[in-house]
Structure formats: C-alpha cells, structure tokens
Amino acid sequence: DAGVTQSPTHLIKTRGQQVTLRCSPISGHKSVSWYQQVLGQGPQFIFQYYEKEERGRGNFPDRFSARQFPNYSSELNVNALLLGDSALYLCASSLSAVGLYEQYFGPGTRLTVT
C-alpha cells in the first residue's frame, strides 16, 4: 500500500501570496494532521481533522486554514505569506483520532517564502 503522499514536494512563494498544500492519507485512514517544522526545530502541530471535522488546532494565526474531503484527503491553506512561514510542512495520517493509533508521516512539502 502507498504511504502518505504530499504535493508539491517543493514550493517557492513571495510574501503576501497564498499557498495550498495537499495530502493524501494511507488508504483507510480517516484522520489527518498537519505540522510545521521550521529548520532545526521539532514539528509544531497546526491542525487535526477526523471524519472531515476539525478536531484540534494549534497556536497558529487565522491565516492558516485546512479542510478534509470526503475521500479523507486534506488541504492546508496559508494566506498572506510571511517570511517566517518558510518551513517543512508535514502531513500525518492515522486510522482513527482515538486510541493508540500510530501516526504515519508523509515526506513533507518544503515551502520557501521570499
């Protein structure tokens, strides 16, 4: 089975622009989480979606939004990009949002804001 996939792999945007990142979970997984990993730091939680509903949100501004589609894929949108949004954005999927279900991470999207 395919793992978690993310697109695009790399992205370069200009300050003030908007960006959409995409994530396809492992088949059968209904929960998707998004993390931001700034260079040299551990990932920071942005959102969790389960069964198309937002189940959790990290300490990020309203410029960050996300959604989950009926096929459980997900998009992360960031508006009015700032230089500080440059990071690796990781998507993780799991079977469920409850219990000790392993989160499987995708390879990430490297976003550079210039």
Add this chain to the structure above:
Amino acid sequence: AQTVTQSQPEMSVQEAETVTLSCTYDTSENNYYLFWYKQPPSRQMILVIRQEAYKQQNATENRFSVNFQKAAKSFSLKISDSQLGDTAMYFCAFRNSGGSNYKLTFGKGTLLTVNP
C-alpha cells in the same frame, strides 16, 4: 500545556556501540503516550518506539529500548549495536491519551551521527 525537552542537540557514536538519547517532559496528565521518532536525511518521519504511561515495563523494539521514569518525567532512548543507518534526527514526542485532540508535542530533536 505539555512541553518536551531534549537537552542534547547533537550526539555521535561509533558503529556497533551503544548510545542513549535523553528526553524529559512536563505534564499534569496521568495517562499519556510517549514516542521516539526518527527523521533521516530523506525527511520522512518514522516511528521508532512508543510507551504507554500506564505500563511500567519499558518498551523494546529490537535494538531500540527506552528507560521510562514516570515520576521523574524522563523518557530516554537506548540504541544498541549502532548502525550507520541509524544516523538521523531523533525526536521525542508526547501525546495525551484522552480528550478529542490527539496532537503530538515534539522536542527540538537530537542529531545522531553514527561513525564507521
């Protein structure tokens, strides 16, 4: 809020030797999960080992084992017989076992280099 601290930004070990990575955390919860993740230079995060806080027995996975000290809020990772492929960033992570939000809280990571 939970916090995870990894006090060793970088470590190195010779191939075939044993190395221990440190992690401490802070929480007021009694039930939770702890994880060690590995992020090789290719970037994909991989789960190495996990521990449920209510279990006193330390988890082991082949060459990887943990020393879980709940009272001290300590969760170290021991890698035995280190291999070149173990070279990676290692992240300690915490997750609550209850509630509706199952986010992972990560430490800043330890860069482990295994030397031939």
